[in-house]
Amino acid sequence: MLFPPPRCRIPLLTLALYAALLIVIAGSRPLWVDEILQLVVTSDGSAHDVVDWAARNPGGVPSAYLVQWLLLKVAPLSPLAARLPSIVFAIATLVLVDRLARKLILPAAGPALWLLALAPIQFRYAIEARPYVQALCFTVLASLTLVRLAESPTMRRWLCYSLCLTACLYTQPFSFFVCAGHFVWAASLESPSAERWILSAAVAAGLAFAPWFLLAGPHWAEAVAANHYRFDASFETARAFLRDSSGAGYVGTAMLIFFAVIGLTSKMISQSTKALLLVSTLVPIPCVFVADATFGYFFAARQLLWILPPLCLLAGVGIKMALGRRQVVLAMVVALFVVHDVRYALGAREDWDLAASTLSTAVQISGACAIVAPPESVALYQFFEPSVSRERCDPNQPNHTAVLLVRTPYTEESTGERQGRLLLDAGLSPGPTITSGGTRLTLYLRVQDTADLN
Numbered sequence: 360m361l362f363p364p365p366r367c368r369i370p371l372l373t374l375a376l377y378a379a380l381l382i383v384i385a386g387s388r389p390l391w392v393d394e395i396l397q398l399v400v401t402s403d404g405s406a407h408d409v410v411d412w413a414a415r416n417p418g419g420v421p422s423a424y425l426v427q428w429l430l431l432k433v434a435p436l437s438p439l440a441a442r443l444p445s446i447v448f449a450i451a452t453l454v455l456v457d458r459l460a461r462k463l464i465l466p467a468a469g470p471a472l473w474l475l476a477l478a479p480i481q482f483r484y485a486i487e488a489r490p491y492v493q494a495l496c497f498t499v500l501a502s503l504t505l506v507r508l509a510e511s512p513t514m515r516r517w518l519c520y521s522l523c524l525t526a527c528l529y530t531q532p533f534s535f536f537v538c539a540g541h542f543v544w545a546a547s548l549e550s551p552s553a554e555r556w557i558l559s560a561a562v563a564a565g566l567a568f569a570p571w572f573l574l575a576g577p578h579w580a581e582a583v584a585a586n587h588y589r590f591d592a593s594f595e596t597a598r599a600f601l602r603d604s605s606g607a608g609y610v611g612t613a614m615l616i617f618f619a620v621i622g623l624t625s626k627m628i629s630q631s632t633k634a635l636l637l638v639s640t641l642v643p644i645p646c647v648f649v650a651d652a653t654f655g656y657f658f659a660a661r662q663l664l665w666i667l668p669p670l671c672l673l674a675g676v677g678i679k680m681a682l683g684r685r686q687v688v689l690a691m692v693v694a695l696f697v698v699h700d701v702r703y704a705l706g707a708r709e710d711w712d713l714a715a716s717t718l719s720t721a722v723q724i725s726g727a728c729a730i731v732a733p734p735e736s737v738a739l740y741q742f743f744e745p746s747v748s749r750e751r752c753d754p755n756q757p758n759h760t761a762v763l764l765v766r767t768p769y770t771e772e773s774t775g776e777r778q779g780r781l782l783l784d785a786g787l788s789p790g791p792t793i794t795s796g797g798t799r800l801t802l803y804l805r806v807q808d809t810a811d812l813n
Contacts, residue, residue, distance in 0.1 A: 389796070535564070
């Protein structure tokens with residue numbers, strides 16, 4: 360038997376307090392742009408609309424969006440309702456990691472769970488209405504199922520493992536790369552039987568995913584080309600990986616790696632467990648880079664969120680070895696993570712709801728029409744204020760004597776300046792500018808109107 364029976368337990372009170380913390384933060388933080396673009400469809404569209412929208416996004420798959428769509432069918436739209444699936448899957452991930460630690464007989468599940476729960480990159484996506492934590496949950500479930508499959512191969516366990524891999528593909532395709540680590544682990548055991556089980560499960564998941572890939576693949580390529588995405592094979596990409604993998608900068612990532620290396624020297628865990636955690640951490644990394652390079656997509660640390668659980672499990676063992684009963688270093692790492700978590704929780708740079716309300720009020724008071732730069736961003740304001748900018752605003756028309764130029768938090772400076780010059784050429788001059796929720800609103804008036812005001 361590869362793994363002895365499980366032991367250790369996760370404190371339910373701690374889990375409940377963590378869930379409450381996520382709920383409070385998720386309910387109070389304003390939605391950001393990626394969440395809104397997703398909610399435009401999931402909050403008001405049909406299931407077909409959701410599936411079609413997912414297919415037209417680079418690497419888009421429907422699972423997490425359909426989960427959110429179903430929830431919003433029974434719950435009123437709010438930031439908390441939109442983010443509730445992420446919170447649920449974040450809690451489920453911690454429970455599954457604890458079960459995996461028990462199955463592997465790891466001596467320090469507690470520190471590992473603290474590290475994972477508070478790692479800033481995991482914490483961020485646990486309070487965002489995005490699919491990444493849902494995919495993370497399925498990767499941990501896949502690893503747990505794999506351990507059980509290796510312990511006692513049965514068709515039922517193979518089917519569960521195959522379904523986990525399929526769920527990974529349909530939630531965030533890059534999460535499937537945990538399977539590559541699993542295969543390398545089986546190869547290290549020199550177990551042809553385990554290799555066949557894993558390989559056949561991967562093939563089954565790939566066949567289940569093939570119809571979606573054939574449907575969505577051409578749309579992905581079009582979207583990548585239209586948005587001018589590209590993979591940057593440079594030192595800067597490597598730096599981004601090291602800086603952002605934990606979400607706590609170079610120091611946070613270095614701390615996790617340092618203690619994980621110490622954990623690998625531990626005699627408290629078996630060689631097969633070390634191998635599983637090590638390859639589950641390392642193997643997905645080149646797979647993601649190769650996939651990004653192949654499809655011409657830019658690298659982002661969230662594409663490797665799945666390496667965090669095995670890395671934290673190893674680091675937890677390393678912390679126990681380094682500290683014994685003392686908790687000073689663990690407290691230092693947790694404190695660093697908490698600082699980054701607090702910065703993120705309190706540092707929202709955009710509030711589209713507030714900005715849309717301000718824009719609507721400004722239009723009503725000034726009688727101006729609004730031009731949003733770039734124009735496609737108008738949907739972000741209309742999500743909160745449907746009346747915003749429904750009228751076509753042509754500054755060259757004499758009857759448009761007042762125009763509000765709206766620059767989003769993401770408007771490039773050159774785009775805003777170009778639109779401003781067009782308004783100047785149309786005979787309008789800039790007036791007051793206000794900033795609301797990260798959006799800048801500048802009122803432009805015709806020259807004679809400005810003179811009248813003076």
